[in-house]
Amino acid sequence: MNYKEEILKLKNELDVVLVAHFYQRDEVFELADITGDSLELAKKVMESDKEFVVFCGVGFMGESAKILNPQKRILMPRIACCAMARMIDESYFLENLKKMNEAGISNDDILPITYINSSASVKARVGEMGGMVCTSSNAYKIIEKGLKSGKKIFFVPDRCLGQNFAKSLGLKSAVIGDGSNLKEADIICYNGFCSVHQQFNIDDIDFYREKYPGIIVAVHPECDPAVCDKADFVGSTSQLIKFIKELPIDQKVVVGTEFNMVNRLREKNTYILSSTKPECPTMNETTLEHVYNTLKSIKDNKISELTEIKVDEKTRYWAKIALERMFEV
Template identity: 40%
Template sequence: MSLIDEILTLKKERNAVILAHNYQRGEVQDIADYTGDSLGLSKKAVEVDADVIVFCGVDFMGESAAILNPDKTVLLPRPEAGCPMADMITPLELQLFKKEHPDAAVVCYVNSSAAIKAESDVCCTSSNSIQVVNSLEEDEVIFVPDQNLANYTQRFTSKKIYPWHGFCPTHHQITAGDVLEAKAKHPGADVIVHPECRKEVIELADGAFSTDGMLKYARATSKDIIVGTEIGMIHRLKKENPGRNFYPISDFVVCPNMKVNTLETVRDSLRDMKTVIKVPEDIRIKAKRALDRMLEVGRGDR
């Protein structure tokens, strides 16, 4: 029996659904039932009739799925797959930051731990951060953990934003020089980047979009596109737009944590029912409140 056949057999036996983030390896994306952004996949898990969710992504994504799906078993094939940005703030640090700005609402990027979500008033995604911030009654906003997304959001609101000093190492490493070099190498191509990028990178691009926004942008144009996000995104863009040219802004925009999953780890996770992600109920309820409040504002995509 082939590895893929093993996975399909185990998936049927477990009544499982496989979710894969857009940054996963191409072969993992191809075996998944649904591919997308972290929050969109967690929401999809709520809708599907499955007992087991295999989340091919990083730890905070598995937590989000568990928060929204308390009656389902959520498996993270590689529990060591973490998010450096999510680890850049602790609940205690956020509590102290809140004391410094007592009149500010706390907006938490979904790329964060369940414990940080539980300390926040509302969550946001890279595509709805502006909408979420502008929906708040408060004039001051604490924004955690991504300073780049906070600074991007600040451009579109009159509210005062206090950003935490976290960042995504993968996106933060992209420089203005990378943009200019890619433009010179691929003249005529549009440049789209993620809002987790530095300000000067965003200013040189034709647009800043979430991964879902990038997919929509690609569908709406026939031009070649230089893609300024984790390199795994290229696989899905090419899959959905055959014959089109998509170029990475740099060959080094790779998230190591997003690449640890393989077909073998997906198989092993289903076979051994590992590793189960659990969120303590008191934290889950508070974190879900922040996610629900975001969803009341409008649809969100990472």
């Protein structure tokens, strides 16, 4: 079967929009009606008048789209789980609050901020405590807004993102569980990380700078702080794309982020900051066959509960508040 042809036929027949994150496989990405990073996709879905959204990404992205678009039916060909998002759930969130309490910090003095790479239930907990969601592109503004409350920021789940933004703002950070002094920190980070961005290290940077004098090093802020400190440019997925595409074509650049995205940026003078292939395993779970099967299930009115995203109303309510606070900033 030619899945590409069948997908295009079904898209024309059905009241559906196909969306795909930048990290998706090329063959899936190229068939999407809407592409972008996680927040862009959730917001663009709001602008679509289609009843069905077939979302090619990971679970928390589909949940964000459902939270913001409760009237739409959000289907995911594969409800793959982001490894970072899976590192924290409600119980771990509460357990870490308790550790801060034990360090002499009361909940009244804590403002939680969650990276969008988190479950709907974690976003809801953050919303209930007066906190906000952030992305890698707007975290500066969100953290600055949060600090005006006079409270300590509890940043979940990515420690690297929290540490990097704290450093850039001239603030003290601490990671729960690593022995650092929580009470002295302005930003207290949950001990989570992105498995893909942990692959990049400063030895890789030294290697490329020695091999290609004048090369530019551009990395994502989910990388280790030592890597970000040594890079020439640090930016979110969208910011990296914009920065690299505006470089002269003869300017060599080495990039520290997910392979699929970097691979389609430029035809020449673009390198991956790793000796191994930094490919997100969960983002790559979605295949054309999965997309076809999901579209076919819509046509046949046989949608599987295993593909449809649902969020209970209480969770959706508080998670939406956390997201809306971000939009206000």
